[in-house]
Amino acid sequence: MSTADPAPVVLEQVSVSIGGRPILRDVDLSVGTGDTVTLLGPNGSGKSTLVRAVTGLLPHTRGTVRLFGTPIQDFTDWQRIGFVPQRSTATGGVPATVREVVASGRVGRRKLLRPTSRADRRAVESALEVVGLADRSSYGVSQLSGGQQQRVLIARALAGEPELLVLDEPTAGVDLPHQQALADALGRLKAQGATILLVAHEIGPMMRLIDRSVVMRDGLVAYDGPPLTQEVAAHTHHAHDHDDHHDHGVPGGHDHAPHVSSPLDFERGHHR
Numbered sequence: 001m002s003t004a005d006p007a008p009v010v011l012e013q014v015s016v017s018i019g020g021r022p023i024l025r026d027v028d029l030s031v032g033t034g035d036t037v038t039l040l041g042p043n044g045s046g047k048s049t050l051v052r053a054v055t056g057l058l059p060h061t062r063g064t065v066r067l068f069g070t071p072i073q074d075f076t077d078w079q080r081i082g083f084v085p086q087r088s089t090a091t092g093g094v095p096a097t098v099r100e101v102v103a104s105g106r107v108g109r110r111k112l113l114r115p116t117s118r119a120d121r122r123a124v125e126s127a128l129e130v131v132g133l134a135d136r137s138s139y140g141v142s143q144l145s146g147g148q149q150q151r152v153l154i155a156r157a158l159a160g161e162p163e164l165l166v167l168d169e170p171t172a173g174v175d176l177p178h179q180q181a182l183a184d185a186l187g188r189l190k191a192q193g194a195t196i197l198l199v200a201h202e203i204g205p206m207m208r209l210i211d212r213s214v215v216m217r218d219g220l221v222a223y224d225g226p227p228l229t230q231e232v233a234a235h236t237h238h239a240h241d242h243d244d245h246h247d248h249g250v251p252g253g254h255d256h257a258p259h260v261s262s263p264l265d266f267e268r269g270h271h272r
């Protein structure tokens with residue numbers, strides 16, 4: 001891909017309010033073609049809100065969000081973007097098989113009313129292999145464990161072969177061998193020129209892919225720079241608050257289980 005391509009993600013002075021409460025405040029962020037950027041930060045700092053604004057799930061109140069150079073309100077090429085939502089926000093209670101959910105990741109790529117192509121089937125098979133669920137493809141998603149359901153969501157996004165992949169804590173509840181498999185799959189996507197924006201508490205084996213880290217705090221970008229070391233990134237809950245936003249320490253940080261609902265929960269009536 002040429003460097004003249006517009007950056008896949010550009011946020012300029014973006015603010016998001018929910019119920020009148022400011023959640024993101026004047027966020028500037030640019031993710032260039034082929035970059036892998038990890039979003040870090042303590043619980044409630046606005047990471048999920050940011051990725052929901054980037055994926056069009058949440059409207060921004062001020063500023064500009066551009067995807068591949070197009071203001072998000074005019075953007076229609078959604079098949080270029082893959083999204084892995086936070087765990088348990090999109091699979092609970094869905095009466096669908098693993099293969100159906102993964103194949104739904106191809107929908108944006110298919111021509112209207114055309115049967116699935118060989119490329120569709122190959123992409124679905126390969127995504128199922130990557131997450132280690134090929135032998136469970138006919139299982140109902142609700143029969144699977146939480147970690148396996150998370151792997152289904154990852155496979156769905158990979159099946160779409162996106163140019164921009166946004167993942168919100170994809171490895172929460174996923175065991176180490178499957179984290180490694182995901183890192184390998186993301187590495188292959190990256191080698192093909194894909195751009196990756198990753199919210200993560202546990203970077204684990206994905207550390208080697210990271211080009212840049214952005215740390216959120218209280219709805220602001222508190223750090224944007226070289227990747228944080230694996231040790232620092234993996235122990236955010238031990239880090240002390242840093243007021244110097246240009247060092248490599250993580251400002252603040254409490255690791256936790258995600259607890260904030262996503263709009264998908266509301267669609268499915270899963271209020272938490």
Ligand SMILES: Nc1ncnc2c1ncn2[C@@H]1O[C@H](COP(=O)(O)OP(=O)(O)OP(=O)(O)O)[C@@H](O)[C@H]1O
Pocket residue numbers: 018019023041042043044045046047048049050216257258259260261262263
């Ligand atoms: N749907 C919502 N309704 C009300 N408040 C919300 C909603 N979504 C997020 N918030 C609030 O916005 C703030 C930022 O939440 P967000 O989920 O973006 O943080 P986060 O950094 O992703 O944290 P986590 O790691 O817990 O997911 C929190 O104070 C949260 O309570």
